[in-house]
Amino acid sequence: MSLTLNARVPGGALADKWDKHRFDVKLVNPANKRKYNIIVVGSGLAGASAAATFSELGYNVSCYCYQDSPRRAHSIAAQGGINAAKNYQNDGDSIQRLFYDTIKGGDFRAREANVYRLAQISVNIIDQCVAQGVPFAREYGGLLANRSFGGAQVSRTFYARGQTGQQLLLGAYQALEKEIAKGGVSMFPRSEMLDLIVVNGRARGIVVRDEVSGTIEPHLADAVVLATGGYGNVFYLSTNAKGCNATAIWRAHKRGAAFANPCYTQIHPTCIPVAGEYQSKLTLMSESLRNDGRVWVPKRREDVGKKPGDIPESDRDYYLERKYPSYGNLSPRDIASRAAKEACDDGRGVGPGGRGVYLDFADAIKRLGEDKIRERYGNLFEMYQRITDENPYAVPMRIYPAVHYTMGGLWVDYNLMSTIPGLHVAGEANFSDHGANRLGASALMQGLADGYFVLPYTIGDYLATARPESLAADASEVKAAVADVAARTTRLLGVKGKRSVTSFHRELGRIMWEHCGMARDAAGLTKALELIPSLREEFWQDVSIPGSKRFRCCATSFGRTWSCRGPAPS
Numbered sequence: 001m002s003l004t005l006n007a008r009v010p011g012g013a014l015a016d017k018w019d020k021h022r023f024d025v026k027l028v029n030p031a032n033k034r035k036y037n038i039i040v041v042g043s044g045l046a047g048a049s050a051a052a053t054f055s056e057l058g059y060n061v062s063c064y065c066y067q068d069s070p071r072r073a074h075s076i077a078a079q080g081g082i083n084a085a086k087n088y089q090n091d092g093d094s095i096q097r098l099f100y101d102t103i104k105g106g107d108f109r110a111r112e113a114n115v116y117r118l119a120q121i122s123v124n125i126i127d128q129c130v131a132q133g134v135p136f137a138r139e140y141g142g143l144l145a146n147r148s149f150g151g152a153q154v155s156r157t158f159y160a161r162g163q164t165g166q167q168l169l170l171g172a173y174q175a176l177e178k179e180i181a182k183g184g185v186s187m188f189p190r191s192e193m194l195d196l197i198v199v200n201g202r203a204r205g206i207v208v209r210d211e212v213s214g215t216i217e218p219h220l221a222d223a224v225v226l227a228t229g230g231y232g233n234v235f236y237l238s239t240n241a242k243g244c245n246a247t248a249i250w251r252a253h254k255r256g257a258a259f260a261n262p263c264y265t266q267i268h269p270t271c272i273p274v275a276g277e278y279q280s281k282l283t284l285m286s287e288s289l290r291n292d293g294r295v296w297v298p299k300r301r302e303d304v305g306k307k308p309g310d311i312p313e314s315d316r317d318y319y320l321e322r323k324y325p326s327y328g329n330l331s332p333r334d335i336a337s338r339a340a341k342e343a344c345d346d347g348r349g350v351g352p353g354g355r356g357v358y359l360d361f362a363d364a365i366k367r368l369g370e371d372k373i374r375e376r377y378g379n380l381f382e383m384y385q386r387i388t389d390e391n392p393y394a395v396p397m398r399i400y401p402a403v404h405y406t407m408g409g410l411w412v413d414y415n416l417m418s419t420i421p422g423l424h425v426a427g428e429a430n431f432s433d434h435g436a437n438r439l440g441a442s443a444l445m446q447g448l449a450d451g452y453f454v455l456p457y458t459i460g461d462y463l464a465t466a467r468p469e470s471l472a473a474d475a476s477e478v479k480a481a482v483a484d485v486a487a488r489t490t491r492l493l494g495v496k497g498k499r500s501v502t503s504f505h506r507e508l509g510r511i512m513w514e515h516c517g518m519a520r521d522a523a524g525l526t527k528a529l530e531l532i533p534s535l536r537e538e539f540w541q542d543v544s545i546p547g548s549k550r551f552r553c554c555a556t557s558f559g560r561t562w563s564c565r566g567p568a569p570s
């Protein structure tokens with residue numbers, strides 16, 4: 001099938017495009033807005049901000065999430081911070097510099113017009129969140145504080161200790177709750193979207209499974225927004241929550257939405273190393289720690305078994321400071337991750353299995369005092385100590401790269417619309433503004449830019465132009481989509497094999513990490529392409545999904561993603 005991708009980037013100078021576009025887009029007048037229904041799937045930063053803002057504008061909104069509350073979306077896990085080109089530190093930042101850093105950090109593969117818009121909007125996001133009461137860290141005098149993040153030589157990251165995502169999500173959540181209370185948003189928690197309904201080539205609704213009752217029903221609208229997060233869990237071990245899955249965007253892809261750049265997976269350099277065979281999650285140690293922590297390994301292989309305190313300064317290799325002096329420990333994530341892998345491949349990795357490097361705070365504690373370090377990173381240090389039973393104030397942390405963020409996703413044009421008219425995609429679910437790599441603290445920025453400031457303009461342009469007509473719940477396309485979902489669900493439940501979903505998922509993750517992870521070559525990728533189909537075949541012969549119609553979403557999501565990729569072997 002050939003597909004023409006038209007990014008619909010407005011003409012004119014880069015810096016003027018967004019202002020010009022906002023003037024050029026068609027508007028829906030206030031009295032007409034209430035005639036339109038918009039479905040938003042996802043209540044993370046991208047979904048909650050979009051749903052709340054659409055409702056504030058006057059549209060009727062339905063919002064869906066699979067968690068028991070919208071505020072449990074995975075955005076809550078974000079620790080380090082959110083970028084904005086405010087230049088509060090007077091250290092040379094500007095919209096142009098944030099734009100340039102993002103483009104360069106993404107290996108010049110991002111769409112420039114989108115990134116420039118993102119940098120412009122970044123300054124509004126902070127104002128919006130402060131007005132909502134988000135408790136960003138402040139300096140002694142009351143001004144908003146900033147810290148540095150990888151890939152930047154200025155301090156432009158706004159933060160709330162190590163809980164920035166949680167605080168931003170509380171802001172978006174309360175905006176959403178306000179609209180729910182007002183009646184503008186109908187919220188559907190514990191509801192999983194299992195398919196997209198496309199009528200006459202336009203997205204007109206979704207098929208949803210109620211996780212409590214097991215009921216499968218269509219929900220119809222004039223436009224659909226997917227804000228369903230990333231797909232890093234395809235690697236099994238990642239920093240993503242266990243529930244994160246790719247069902248929504250994958251089903252949309254199967255209905256015709258183009259998928260872009262799935263190869264661009266971000267591997268985050270500062271995670272707690274894998275500790276055992278049966279681990280199901282990897283824990284992120286925020287990149288903000290690299291503001292004060294120094295990364296090193298022993299210079300000599302024979303020293304890897306020694307206690308770090310017994311290795312003198314002269315025998316340590318601060319390899320990031322040595323190789324990349326201008327960014328040092330704040331090198332971009334892809335560079336820092338590859339450098340850690342190289343050191344471990346060289347036999348100089350520390351800790352069990354030799355897959356770890358030190359992140360050492362001794363110098364910072366000497367310079368600033370333990371109290372200051374506790375004030376900046378206290379909750380992260382506590383988390384590390386609880387997981388590893390090592391005190392990071394006394395011994396260096398051990399870290400290793402892990403899968404963290406997906407730059408690929410559904411392709412979108414400048415209006416954030418996919419190749420299916422009416423289907424818009426926001427946040428980590430779209431192929432995003434970041435290019436081949438994402439600079440730290442810019443995913444939160446993108447999710448909120450999409451939801452608060454971009455979609456509220458561009459969805460109106462779609463509705464005013466397309467003028468969707470009414471659609472009956474018993475239209476043939478609607479009935480067919482519901483029947484498809486019911487059949488897939490029945491097929492999954494009917495396998496009645498012996499092997500758990502988790503064991504298949506773990507094996508798939510191993511194949512992905514081994515052959516499609518940090519280092520890739522033709523032989524490895526070919527091997528993965530041999531291994532995956534046979535694993536899929538075994539899945540369809542032997543998967544065990546206990547229970548009947550009421551079964552857990554994460555188990556079925558994983559199965560369903562596979563069920564979409566090809567027919568079940570007969």
Ligand SMILES: Cc1cc2nc3c(=O)[nH]c(=O)nc-3n(C[C@H](O)[C@H](O)[C@H](O)COP(=O)(O)OP(=O)(O)OC[C@H]3O[C@@H](n4cnc5c(N)ncnc54)[C@H](O)[C@@H]3O)c2cc1C
Nearest residue numbers: 042043044046066075078080081193229427428441443444
């Ligand atoms: C540990 C960690 C720390 C991070 N720290 C930072 C940071 O400091 N700064 C930064 O900029 N970025 C950070 N990131 C990245 C950032 O948090 C995410 O990219 C961002 O929060 C994603 O937001 P989202 O709204 O796109 O998706 P999510 O927050 O993942 O929300 C997805 C929503 O979609 C819903 N959903 C998904 N599928 C379905 C379905 N089929 N049916 C119904 N609902 C569905 C979910 O219920 C949820 O409500 C971090 C990521 C991780 C994992």
